[in-house]
């Protein structure tokens with residue numbers, strides 16, 4: 377029996393009766409009924425009623441090569457026929473994750489040559505946390521186990537991911553966080569930069585919050601700093617250019633490991649394979665997932681630096697940690713094909729040299745001037761639009777988040793999928809967007825902003 381035998385109302389009723397969704401108010405969902413996405417091709421998704429929607433979020437920051445790639449389906453099919461599964465525990469391996477690991481070492485920053493696989497970004501961050509604490513224990517410093525993160529960071533939804541993250545609403549439902557994780561100021565210029573403060577100085581001030589926390593806790597107690605190069609789910613918060621070099625300097629000075637979370641930024645989104653390369657960061661661990669397979673299969677890869685890996689290998693004995701699906705051969709086969717396509721079609725260079733700059737200019741020229749827009753910003757193919765009541769004072773509409781949600785709903789009605797986080801609209805297009813598609817997106821966003829403005833008047 378296929379879903380085509382069911383009406384939308386029937387599917388919604390079954391969905392409401394049996395399916396608990398992520399990050400969802402289920403009373404709201406059941407009252408409204410879920411939109412059923414049933415098909416997707418290239419940059420577009422289609423719902424059960426035949427509506428075509430331009431996907432401004434690449435699914436959930438992941439479908440970098442766009443939808444409907446037969447080559448990925450064929451890679452999965454071939455691997456499933458030959459070897460659908462075997463684990464990499466107990467001195468076994470399978471060829472596909474071996475070859476993927478080699479490829480990943482080739483495209484990553486030079487000091488990252490080893491990877492540990494999981495099925496999600498959350499799992500990868502759990503692994504990273506365990507690994508850095510284990511590293512310091514093996515180095516004879518078990519008390520060096522505190523991790524510094526930032527407010528509004530997002531590092532996943534498991535208990536460790538939520539604890540590492542800095543989302544207040546999520547912490548409110550944690551009922552016992554992983555201990556020894558502190559959260560400091562984020563580099564969010566739009567709200568936190570002082571009048572008259574230069575971007576450069578603001579970046580240094582935000583980085584100093586990390587140094588202050590190291591000094592407060594004592595460097596001998598701090599294992600690592602964790603951060604997204606651009607805070608994605610928190611609202612595409614792009615740090616000033618001075619921020620990451622200063623973070624790097626501080627981490628080196630106090631011998632604090634640098635854990636980079638590239639779950640959103642990895643695999644081309646910033647115009648390089650990784651934001652570490654775009655921003656000149658040298659991490660000790662680097663978490664990736666999502667676009668590793670363009671979302672066609674669940675897979676994460678945690679990169680581990682030579683420094684950390686050599687201690688784990690030389691001094692560690694067995695690391696009591698692993699997932700049934702670590703190095704899943706089908707997911708790894710899809711990842712290999714996905715990386716091949718990204719390379720073959722020159723997607724990263726195009727975002728860096730052509731469509732990324734065009735996207736930035738289009739946001740500035742066509743969206744920034746709108747009455748509801750306080751600021752637009754972008755980095756590669758990550759974009760944000762701040763929704764405000766008053767451009768000059770940056771006053772927001774009340775209640776918080778309501779105006780951006782309204783813009784989002786109008787956008788979807790106008791054939792444009794984007795996301796609202798608080799009062800920030802987020803864009804994370806597939807890397808296949810052309811200049812024409814960027815024009816189309818801007819037109820639809822302006823229509824949504826106009827419609828929301830009328831409602832809010």
Ligand code: PLP
Pocket residue numbers: 495496497498499501530531532533604608609637638639640665666
């Ligand atoms: N880290 C970052 C930066 C993310 O944006 C996400 C998800 O959006 C995660 C980790 C968690 O990844 P997953 O949802 O695959 O567990």
